[in-house]
Amino acid sequence: MNTPNFTAGKCSDCPIRHRAVCARCNADELVELDAIKYYRTYEAGQTVIWSGDKMGFVGSVVSGVATLTQTMEDGRTQMVGLLLPSDFVGRPGRDGAAYNVVATTDVVMCCFRKKPFEELMSKTPHIAHRLLEMTLDELDAAREWMLVLGRKTAREKIASLLSIIARRNTTPDNDSVSTVFDLPLTREAMADYLGLTLETVSRQVSALKRDGVIQLQGKRHVTVPDMTRLMEEAGDDTDGGFLI
Amino acid sequence: MNTPNFTAGKCSDCPIRHRAVCARCNADELVELDAIKYYRTYEAGQTVIWSGDKMGFVGSVVSGVATLTQTMEDGRTQMVGLLLPSDFVGRPGRDGAAYNVVATTDVVMCCFRKKPFEELMSKTPHIAHRLLEMTLDELDAAREWMLVLGRKTAREKIASLLSIIARRNTTPDNDSVSTVFDLPLTREAMADYLGLTLETVSRQVSALKRDGVIQLQGKRHVTVPDMTRLMEEAGDDTDGGFLI
DNA sequence: CGCTTCATTGACGACGTTCAAGACATGTGG
DNA sequence: CCACATGTCTTGAACGTCGTCAATGAAGCG
Structure with a gap:
């Protein structure tokens, strides 16, 4: 019930349309994104991406919650990000995943095939600009969290x-x-x-x-x-x- | 002596030319950057920016080392970034500084007036792209550091x-x-x-x-x-x- | 019902903090 | 040259927070 059914696909109806990486895109750009996107769903507990694996896609969390974690050899693990709807997953320009991504509730992802997404990014500034903005926000959040981890x-x-x-x-x-x-x-x-x-x-x-x-x-x-x-x-x- | 004398100003001779935010710029773009840039030096111990203050510029560390810190009301402080040569300071699109920046050695900064820099950024994709790349790297570093703070x-x-x-x-x-x-x-x-x-x-x-x-x-x-x-x-x- | 998963609570100990004293280097002035 | 002050770092002892280990409780499901 807190996982609304959105697997249809019209960007205009998308609940994260105005906040995700596509937020700044105009109608033409949305058409191009549409051509390379597909939806995937993950059940609670399921691993979306394993650290070190090759990633064929990047994407946005449409609904649900996922976590980004790092693990040491002896098993100590630290979460390094909490992925909520509209958050972006993956890093353009990099093949391997740096972290584990695990769904903690049922999750719907809007995925873009990586190669075409990167090409689209270099063609249109709107996507890159929005991604920069989102990355800067995440960096601020990470630094806020460093204070929590280190001093509280x-x-x-x-x-x-x-x-x-x-x-x-x-x-x-x-x-x-x-x-x-x-x-x-x-x-x-x-x-x-x-x-x-x-x-x-x-x-x-x-x-x-x-x-x-x-x-x-x-x-x-x-x-x-x-x-x-x-x-x-x-x-x-x-x-x-x-x-x- | 480990602060090489670079306050002259020719970008082509700049020690961080190939790694800083300007790394991808072509000759024309460098000319534009040149027009809005100026150098500032800070002595070891000096505060470059106070958290909360209005920032009139963004810029790159040319030489020396500075730190990015957050402080709680009761004085507990956490460093959230270590700024080495070529690292970028400031956030385009935001007026106030979110952190304290303090020079730990003598520091030379290459500063850009913020407004013109932002305009230049929206005109030329090379700067924005490089900044995105650098921000993603910093985010990775911050997440690496979260593991250190939380679990080691x-x-x-x-x-x-x-x-x-x-x-x-x-x-x-x-x-x-x-x-x-x-x-x-x-x-x-x-x-x-x-x-x-x-x-x-x-x-x-x-x-x-x-x-x-x-x-x-x-x-x-x-x-x-x-x-x-x-x-x-x-x-x-x-x-x-x-x-x- | 038993089984599993998730959460709570207790007893104890280790690791890191706090408080305090002292070492070491550098600089200043008599 | 020594006395003294200052800033940085080291070391010790006592304490406390949080981790470890273990038992128990609560909820969901075949």
Whole structure:
């Protein structure tokens, strides 16, 4: 139900039309993209791409959530990206995948065959410009996350993750102030995101609940009565100083 | 002496001509860039840009080393980027700086006035393409660093930092195998990079020295007798599996 | 019902931080 | 030349956060 059925294919009806890599394209360019695109679906838990494998395509997440992870030989793993609808997957100009991509919910991807996509990119500036913009945003997000990983306590890390998900994933709430959302991640995935163990994640989530910062219905459904409080717990500036 | 005197201004003689944001530009485009560029020098320790300030320019590091840092209200700081010669500073399309930029050695910057640079970017694809490529590389580096911050031990972190600096900063060594370089960072800066305290950095550097992984002449001059050993200590794949 | 997966909770210990003292190098002034 | 100050780094001891290991609970499914 939070995976809307979009596998039809008309770009004009596409839910991510205005935010994805194709956002700036005009009608003509969309026709060209249309010719090299196809949809693929992945079930929750399925691996989309293995690190090191040759990639035949790049693409956008249309619906669902996927994760980007790195793994060391001994099995320690770190998530390095959370892919939400409209996020771009793959790197033009590179053959091999640098990370594992795993679907954490059912996922629909809009894929472009890589070679034609690269040619299209060099012909039309709109795609390249949008991709640059998106990459710069991701770089900012990665750097924000470096602060979380390097300097925040376990409690602050959890609060940071919750407020990020809340910001990108809120379902407009009927009863006013409080923010409500579903966690798209298991405790283990949260741990991999935050550089913690799943036990520590569980403990800190419980602690935030005990202290009234969040409420839980089941294990995944979260209510935040006071976002400002949550952001204070995250150690962030509460007065969101935004850059344009 | 490791700050070569380049403040003259002919792009053709520029030491970073082939790697910076201008790398792909042809002669005509260089002329246009030339018209909006100017050089600035900063002394070691000097702040180049304050986070939040309005930025009138973007630019490239020509020589020297600078750092990109984020700071929390209570003073905890995390380095999120290490700017070496040819690296790009600033974000086209954004007015305010998101990070502090501090020169750790004497630095020469090649600056472009922001507005004209943005106009030039939208006219010529070469600059935008090169910037996209560089941004993707930086994103990869940031993600690599997330693994270091989230999952590596203090000892592995130090070894990781040393091997990165060794890779980008090696002075070709007369006597064969061993790798020699100068650390451009204080212990405190290393700590800020690695999400550690300076005491822990000091202890782990001493430990690596005691165990023969590195040798020190003074506090900054490092000799690595066996790079493979160092990379093992870093927890990295020793067989550098490279992506193209 | 048993089986699996995901999550919670407790006890204990290791790793890294904190606090504190001291080493070492460089520079300044008497 | 020595006394003194300053900045950078090293080292030690005590502490605390988070990881490890293990048992238990809760929910979904054949």
